[in-house]
Amino acid sequence: MTPDDPQTLVSTGWLAAHLNDPDLRILDASWHMPDAGRDAKAEYDAAHIPGARFFDIDEISDLRSELPHMAPPVEKFMSRMRAMGVGDGHQVVVYDSSGLFSAPRVWWLFRLMGKRDVAVLDGGFPKWQREERETEDLPPMVRDRHMTVQRQAGLVKDVTQVAAASKLLDHEIIDARSPERFSGAVAEPRPGLRAGHIPNSRNLPYGNLLNADGTMKDAAAIKAALDAAGVDLSKPVITTCGSGITAAIINLALERVGHANHALYDGSWAEWGMFTDLKVAKG
Template sequence: MLFSTARSATRRFLPVKEKGRRAMSASSEVDSSTPSLVNTEWLKQRLKGVKLLDASLYMPAQARDGLSEFKAKRIPGAQYFHLDEVAEPNTSLPHMLPSEQAFAAAMDALDVSNEDHVVVYDGLGIFSSPRAWWTFKCFGHERVSVLEGGLPAWESSSGPVSTDSVSNEQLQRPGKAVRSPPSSTRYKAKLDHSKVRSAQEMLANVGSKGEAVVDARSPGRFIGTEPEPRPGLKGGHIPGAYNVPFPQVLRDGKQLKSPEELEKVFSNAGVDVNRRPVVGSCGSGLTASILALAVHQINGKVIPIYDGSWSEWGMLSDVPISTETPPNTV
C-alpha cells in the first residue's frame, strides 16, 4: 500500500488536489516584515527586547550534543528549543512538525507569545537554526530571525555568555507540553500548509514538474554512491530534483553568502528561484531549511519544504528513485 511505512507523518497536510492553488500562493508570497537574518551588533542593542532560542542540533557524526552545550553556556536570556522534542511524537521520522496545539503548548512552556520577536541561533553558525526559523514561519509566527554566525560569531564579537545553571524541569517543559498538550493555550498557532509538502504531493510533482525540488544533501548521497547515515534508506534522489548541497550557500560554513552569490549557486545547479516555484528537501528536513533561508535572502519568499525528506522517501517501497547525475538546466 502506498506510503504505508510513513505512518502518521503526513496526516495533517492537504491532499494532492490542493497543490495547484498552494503552489501559486507559495510562489507569490513575499515576507518583508521582519529581517530573517540579524547580526551580533543588532542583537547586542536589542538583547532584552527579543526572545532568544538556542536551536542547536547536531548530526551523530558531529559528536556534539546541543542540550549539553546549552547547559554549559548560552547567550544570556536564551532558552533551549529542542528540535527533536518540539516535534511530532507519533512518527519514526526525525523532527517532523508537531500539531498546531502541540507547538502552541511548547511556546507557552517557553513563555513565547505571538507578538514576540524571536531570534534563533545555533552552535555552528548556520546549521539547525534555519529549521527553527522555518518552523515558526509554518505556524504563522512572522517575527522570527536567525542570528547570523550563531554562537561562534557572538563569542567572537565579545558578546556576553551565561554559564548559570539551568534546571532539568525548565529544559524538559517544552517536550512535555508537546507530548501532552492542554486543550487551550495562550499562544495561537495556525499551520500554513503552503509551506509544507507531503510524500503524496512530492509524488504528484514528479509527474507535473510544477515545482523545482532542490535537494541539500551531498552529491554522493544524491546519486546514491555515498551511503545514507540513517539505516535502511535507499540511495538516490526524487526524480527531477536538483542538487544544491547546503555547504555551497555558506561562507566558511558559518554564514550565508551574499544574495548575489546565493542566486548564482542556485543558477549553477539549474534553478532560477525567481522564475520557478521551489521546494526544499534533504535528509530529514533540517538542511533544506538552510536552502529556504538562502532563497529568502534572494527574493523574500518562504519556500515550502518536504518535511519527511529522504528519511521518508528513501524508505518507501513504491515511489520512484533516480541515481542520475544532477541536471544543469531547467
C-alpha cells in the same frame, strides 16, 4: 555584510544591540547528526547567549510519527512555546552552535505556525563567541506567554505532493544534501535507506549558500548558487534534505532573495528513501 532583517536574518551586532529589549526572545536550536558525538543540550547548559532558551528540535516534534523531528501538531507547539515564555508580540531570534545549520529549521517552523517576527542569527553561536560577546550558563527566568497560531499549510509538503511535483515538473525540487549523497555514491547515514535522490530534483548543497565563517552569502551570491544548480525561479520551490533540517537553509536563502513561493518536504530522504514504490534517481 548581509543587511539585518528581523524576519529572516540578523547579525551578531544587531542582536547585541537588542539584547535587553523586553520583547526579544532568543532560542538556542542547536541540533547535531546522531553520529556527531555532541550533546546540544549539555553544550547549551555550559554556555549560551544571555536569556536564550533551549529549543529541542527532536522533542518539539510529532512524536507519533516514525520519521525524525516532523513538525509538531499546532497544540504541542503552542504549549511548548508558552512554557518557554515565547508568545504573541515577541521578536524571536534563533541560533545554533554550528554557525548556520539547524536554526533555519526552527525559523521555518515558526513560519509554518504563522509567526513572521522571527530571524536566524547569522553565523550563530560560533561567531558570537569569536567576537568575545557575553555568554552565561544560567537558565532564563520564564513567564508564560499566550501564543496564537495560524498554521500555513502551503509551507510544508508531504510525500504525495512531492511525488506529483517530481512527475509534473511544475515545481523545482532542491536537495540540500552533499553531492555524494545526492548522486547515490555513498550510503545514507540512516540505516535502511536507499541511496540517490528524488527524480527531477536539483542538488544545491547547503554549504554552497554559506561563507567560510558560517554566515549566509549575500543576495547576489545566493542567486549565483541557485543559477549554478540549474534552479528556475519562475517555478515554486520544494526543498528537501536528509530529514528536513538543512532543507530549511534553502528556504531561508530563497526568502532572502525575495522568492517567497517555497515549501519544505518534511519527510525528506528519511521518508522517500524508505519506500521501495517511490522511484530513486542516481548520478
